[in-house]
Amino acid sequence: MTRRQAWGVFWLLVAALVAWLVFAVWPDWLNAVLISKKAFVSAILNGITLAGLYFLVASGFTLIFGLMRNVNLAHGSLYLLGAYIGYEVANRTGYWLLGVAAGFIVLAAVGVVMQIFVFRRLEGDDLRQTLVSIGISIVAADLMLAVWAGGTYQIAVPEWLDGALTLPVITAVRSNGASVFLTYPLYRLVVLAAAIVIGVGLWLMLNKTRVGMMIRAGVDDRAMLSASGVNVHAVFAIVFAVGAGLAGFAGVVGGSALSVAPGEDIRYLLASLVVVIVGGMGSISGAAIGALLIGLAEQIGLVYFPTYGIVLTFVIMVVALAVRPQGIMGKAR
Amino acid sequence: MSLTLATDATAPRQTWLEKLGPGHVILAVALVLYPLVASDFFLTQIGGYSLIFGMLALSLMMLAGYGGMVSLAQITVAGIAAYAIAILGNNNSNVLGFGWPWWLAAPFAVLAAAVASALIGWISVRTEGIYTIMITLAIATATYYFAQQNYAIFNGHSGYAGIHAPSFWGVNWRDPKAFYYLCLGFAVLSYAAILYGAHSTFGLTLQAIRDNPRRMRALGYDVTAHKVFAWFLAGIIAGLAGVLLVWFNGRVSPGTIGVDVAIDVLIIAVIGGLRHPIGPFLGALVVVLMQTFAIDIVGAERFNTLIGLVFLVIVFVSPDGILGLWGRIKPHLAQESLRSGP
Numbered sequence: 001m002t003r004r005q006a007w008g009v010f011w012l013l014v015a016a017l018v019a020w021l022v023f024a025v026w027p028d029w030l031n032a033v034l035i036s037k038k039a040f041v042s043a044i045l046n047g048i049t050l051a052g053l054y055f056l057v058a059s060g061f062t063l064i065f066g067l068m069r070n071v072n073l074a075h076g077s078l079y080l081l082g083a084y085i086g087y088e089v090a091n092r093t094g095y096w097l098l099g100v101a102a103g104f105i106v107l108a109a110v111g112v113v114m115q116i117f118v119f120r121r122l123e124g125d126d127l128r129q130t131l132v133s134i135g136i137s138i139v140a141a142d143l144m145l146a147v148w149a150g151g152t153y154q155i156a157v158p159e160w161l162d163g164a165l166t167l168p169v170i171t172a173v174r175s176n177g178a179s180v181f182l183t184y185p186l187y188r189l190v191v192l193a194a195a196i197v198i199g200v201g202l203w204l205m206l207n208k209t210r211v212g213m214m215i216r217a218g219v220d221d222r223a224m225l226s227a228s229g230v231n232v233h234a235v236f237a238i239v240f241a242v243g244a245g246l247a248g249f250a251g252v253v254g255g256s257a258l259s260v261a262p263g264e265d266i267r268y269l270l271a272s273l274v275v276v277i278v279g280g281m282g283s284i285s286g287a288a289i290g291a292l293l294i295g296l297a298e299q300i301g302l303v304y305f306p307t308y309g310i311v312l313t314f315v316i317m318v319v320a321l322a323v324r325p326q327g328i329m330g331k332a333r
Numbered sequence: 334m335s336l337t338l339a340t341d342a343t344a345p346r347q348t349w350l351e352k353l354g355p356g357h358v359i360l361a362v363a364l365v366l367y368p369l370v371a372s373d374f375f376l377t378q379i380g381g382y383s384l385i386f387g388m389l390a391l392s393l394m395m396l397a398g399y400g401g402m403v404s405l406a407q408i409t410v411a412g413i414a415a416y417a418i419a420i421l422g423n424n425n426s427n428v429l430g431f432g433w434p435w436w437l438a439a440p441f442a443v444l445a446a447a448v449a450s451a452l453i454g455w456i457s458v459r460t461e462g463i464y465t466i467m468i469t470l471a472i473a474t475a476t477y478y479f480a481q482q483n484y485a486i487f488n489g490h491s492g493y494a495g496i497h498a499p500s501f502w503g504v505n506w507r508d509p510k511a512f513y514y515l516c517l518g519f520a521v522l523s524y525a526a527i528l529y530g531a532h533s534t535f536g537l538t539l540q541a542i543r544d545n546p547r548r549m550r551a552l553g554y555d556v557t558a559h560k561v562f563a564w565f566l567a568g569i570i571a572g573l574a575g576v577l578l579v580w581f582n583g584r585v586s587p588g589t590i591g592v593d594v595a596i597d598v599l600i601i602a603v604i605g606g607l608r609h610p611i612g613p614f615l616g617a618l619v620v621v622l623m624q625t626f627a628i629d630i631v632g633a634e635r636f637n638t639l640i641g642l643v644f645l646v647i648v649f650v651s652p653d654g655i656l657g658l659w660g661r662i663k664p665h666l667a668q669e670s671l672r673s674g675p
Binding site for chain 2: 071125128131143306307310313317
């Protein structure tokens with residue numbers, strides 16, 4: 001048996017175990033060990049849907065950082081600004097979708113401005129990009145605090161997305177033989193679906209289209225791409241716009257699922273950092289795997305060892321780095 | 334690539350005063366005489382605080398300037414020393430507090446910080462450049478959240494209060510003057526150690542590793558071990574700063590090691606300049622002055638905007654901070670004097 005086959009068998013066993021845990025009716029001893037089946041399945045689902053949100057934020061980050069080598073530590077600020085803008089637009093117009101669109105479009109525009117006025121001037125100078133983007137995030141956080149104050153906002157989800165869905169997952173069997181099914185908020189499943197659609201779209205764009213080819217070529221050899229008649233600056237501005245727009249989009253989506261408050265910028269910056277470090281820079285599938293690991297770790301940690309949840313995330317990062325310093329899907333440099 | 338290796342050996346013998354240079358002598362006299370003119374507020378809130386943060390930024394300068402490793406976890410290292418003082422010594426939070434005397438607790442705290450720093454270094458030296466920044470930022474944030482949620486060791490959100498600076502030799506070291514001199518003493522010690530260390534065998538090896546790790550590996554040096562040891566040494570300085578910080582504040586909480594503070598330390602080091610060990614102290618003074626007085630200029634709560642903008646301008650204009658700015662202006666000034674008279 002080759003190494004690859006061995007891993008295949010291993011993952012198959014893991015998948016079978018998870019499927020059994022989710023769909024079977026648990027014996028009492030398992031309920032005793034893992035609190036309850038409902039808690040377990042909810043933690044898994046919460047983790048996966050949270051991973052969807054993390055993926056949305058981190059995919060923008062990995063586009064900007066991993067592909068274009070623009071170190072933008074103000075990515076969390078983009079998320080938070082998108083959330084605030086989405087809140088204002090959705091609140092005033094009454095259309096949630098308009099808020100989502102505004103979050104994407106405004107932040108894409110902000111991203112283009114940042115790329116042209118900041119990152120283009122500091123091309124190839126990682127440390128100064130880092131410092132400047134940190135400076136921007138400090139000023140942005142302070143200005144957002146000035147405009148929206150320290151309160152917590154909740155973006156209202158439209159009716160057709162609200163409510164709960166009954167899933168075909170049996171959590172318990174009543175004494176009369178009737179099974180109890182798990183219900184789950186519809187909105188969080190929609191977030192997950194959106195993340196999957198966007199992730200597949202990004203992957204196809206990068207790997208199967210001409211534009212994606214140009215982006216990847218521009219990262220490897222900018223001068224050569226420029227010489228073959230492509231406007232490299234325009235390509236990079238577009239990628240930055242998409243990356244920043246995704247952060248804004250994620251802000252509105254995340255602000256509807258959870259809430260909007262000062263400090264969220266750092267939280268999502270950290271999440272993107274860890275996701276991209278674990279998954280590998282510039283890899284969309286890596287960001288997906290990283291987001292899944294971190295999201296699951298966070299939610300499972302929350303249920304089973306609340307104090308040490310954050311440490312679990314950290315342990316995953318250290319282990320991933322120890323085994324593969326370039327990230328799970330990263331290319332060796 | 335080229336290193337000034339042989340200068341010390343070939344230079345003619347100088348007296349220690351000449352070696353020190355007039356700049357250092359004037360600075361030393363000014364710093365020693367500062368308490369004669371300064372009020373208590375200027376002694377501790379400006380003087381002591383700047384020196385403490387100068388030491389923190391100095392430990393970052395050592396890693397970044399000589400080792401090429403930019404760390405955002407220096408406040409985390411200092412925080413470990415501060416928490417160690419609270420846990421090993423006395424506090425009035427009714428959690429832990431082993432009541433060790435200061436002369437036992439303080440060295441242990443510094444040692445714990447240095448070991449923690451080496452550990453952080455060991456994790457992050459696998460990466461380089463921007464990746465080091467990200468990993469140390471992730472470590473700093475994780476530690477912050479952990480301290481906030483852990484009640485058994487870190488006493489959670491409220492942290493520890495009621496930690497007193499020691500009194501010995503008939504001096505209460507929390508008194509403004511005494512505390513200022515205490516900070517000054519340790520700052521000078523760290524500064525001198527860095528100046529000396531930069532020209533030691535280890536310092537030169539570290540700088541050579543920064544410039545060309547592959548060549549140094551080929552020459553048979555253990556690159557990782559040297560880098561981790563540099564982290565250990567930087568951890569000693571950051572740990573000392575942490576001990577002073579907890580004596581200064583009288584308390585330590587997750588807010589002490591927050592992400593904003595971690596970034597402040599980087600800002601201080603960069604504003605001052607990473608080229609020379611004096612830069613961090615310069616930056617600390619500028620930032621502390623701004624933090625203290627910006628409130629009067631731009632109103633109650635917007636001083637972060639001002640600091641951020643000043644920081645942005647300095648990074649944009651001069652990559653080497655104030656020291657770099659000075660280095661650029663100096664030739665112009667010299668030319669001006671040559672051009673005297675119409």
